[in-house]
Amino acid sequence: MNAIVPYVQMFQAGLAPEGRPVGVFLLLGPTGTGKTRTVEALAEVLHGNCKSMVKIDCGEFQMEHEVAKLIGAPPGYLGHRETHPLLTQTKLNAATSEDSNLSIVLFDEIEKAAPSMTRLLLGVLDKATLRLGDNTTVNFERSLIFLTSNLGAREMARELVPDFGFEAVAAKGAPGKQARKLEKVSMAAVRRKFAPEFINRIDSIVTYQPLDQSSLERILDQHIDDFQSHISNRLGPRSFHVEVPMESRKFLLERGTSIAYGARELKRTIHKNLIQPIAAMVADGKIDPGSRVQASCKGGNSLEIIVRDTRLRPVPRDC
Numbered sequence: 001m002n003a004i005v006p007y008v009q010m011f012q013a014g015l016a017p018e019g020r021p022v023g024v025f026l027l028l029g030p031t032g033t034g035k036t037r038t039v040e041a042l043a044e045v046l047h048g049n050c051k052s053m054v055k056i057d058c059g060e061f062q063m064e065h066e067v068a069k070l071i072g073a074p075p076g077y078l079g080h081r082e083t084h085p086l087l088t089q090t091k092l093n094a095a096t097s098e099d100s101n102l103s104i105v106l107f108d109e110i111e112k113a114a115p116s117m118t119r120l121l122l123g124v125l126d127k128a129t130l131r132l133g134d135n136t137t138v139n140f141e142r143s144l145i146f147l148t149s150n151l152g153a154r155e156m157a158r159e160l161v162p163d164f165g166f167e168a169v170a171a172k173g174a175p176g177k178q179a180r181k182l183e184k185v186s187m188a189a190v191r192r193k194f195a196p197e198f199i200n201r202i203d204s205i206v207t208y209q210p211l212d213q214s215s216l217e218r219i220l221d222q223h224i225d226d227f228q229s230h231i232s233n234r235l236g237p238r239s240f241h242v243e244v245p246m247e248s249r250k251f252l253l254e255r256g257t258s259i260a261y262g263a264r265e266l267k268r269t270i271h272k273n274l275i276q277p278i279a280a281m282v283a284d285g286k287i288d289p290g291s292r293v294q295a296s297c298k299g300g301n302s303l304e305i306i307v308r309d310t311r312l313r314p315v316p317r318d319c
């Protein structure tokens with residue numbers, strides 16, 4: 001965020017340079033450390049919705065003909081009428097909001113795309129324009145462009161996984177040293193993959209560090225808070241309070257996070273152990289409105305969901 005915010009402010013002040021995107025960022029680092037989430041969070045702050053962006057999942061553009069679909073076929077080509085470009089000015093403009101006319105464009109997991117994606121991007125990063133098959137152009141002068149990649153992830157994992165030798169153990173006690181090491185590893189992988197003229201067009205390259213214990217705890221707290229607001233918003237007067245004691249949070253953290261996969265599994269773990277069991281009880285009418293629902297950890301392989309008490313206990317008929 002420290003790297004991104006100055007570019008947003010430059011745009012808001014009307015001082016962003018012309019003829020190029022407002023900012024171009026390459027987010028690197030191990031999987032599950034929040035690269036994609038950063039861009040979603042920015043969309044939330046700028047536009048009030050984490051989906052307000054043009055997102056290109058580069059995994060869907062592994063073949064050259066798939067990349068061609070982004071710009072659409074030129075007139076006269078067989079099938080021209082059927083191939084609407086995926087990356088249009090209309091889509092870019094639709095990714096703005098009343099609060100901000102700065103659109104966010106995310107090329108997610110860039111290393112998965114066919115090589116022609118890099119060529120296409122060169123023009124976008126350099127001149128802020130993309131020429132489509134029908135000869136119209138898309139203007140990116142009001143866009144922030146994000147590229148994410150886990151290039152070098154395997155080498156990084158080798159640095160991170162404990163018991164893998166002296167280096168990892170030594171780095172453990174020195175987070176600054178570990179950060180520099182990861183940066184070196186990821187940059188070396190980027191240099192192997194992309195030409196210097198491509199790298200030169202990027203304003204800021206950020207290498208994400210593995211999430212530490214306290215970050216993981218905060219992410220878990222966020223997910224549980226989100227679940228509670230979801231219950232309150234969706235169930236209204238039928239809603240109830242979910243309590244997740246410390247030892248249950250520990251249980252979820254242990255199962256949902258790892259050095260190798262970051263916070264990737266956390267959402268799934270919460271779904272499986274907390275949200276789905278509670279949803280099943282709601283569907284069965286086992287949770288009264290206003291109840292305190294506790295996710296208790298008694299050891300073993302799952303949490304036990306206990307309805308503690310009902311504040312709005314129905315009055316017995318014969319009283």
Ligand SMILES: Nc1ncnc2c1ncn2[C@@H]1O[C@H](COP(=O)(O)OP(=O)(O)O)[C@@H](O)[C@H]1O
Binds near residue numbers: 032033038219267
């Ligand atoms: N730094 C973070 N802050 C908040 N949530 C995070 C963070 N890192 C990971 N997460 C959680 O883990 C999930 C996976 O993270 P993601 O951003 O997709 O990882 P990647 O770095 O592989 O793009 C996110 O949807 C989010 O719920």
Ligand SMILES: [Mg+2]
Binds near residue numbers: 035036037108
């Ligand atoms: Mg990602």
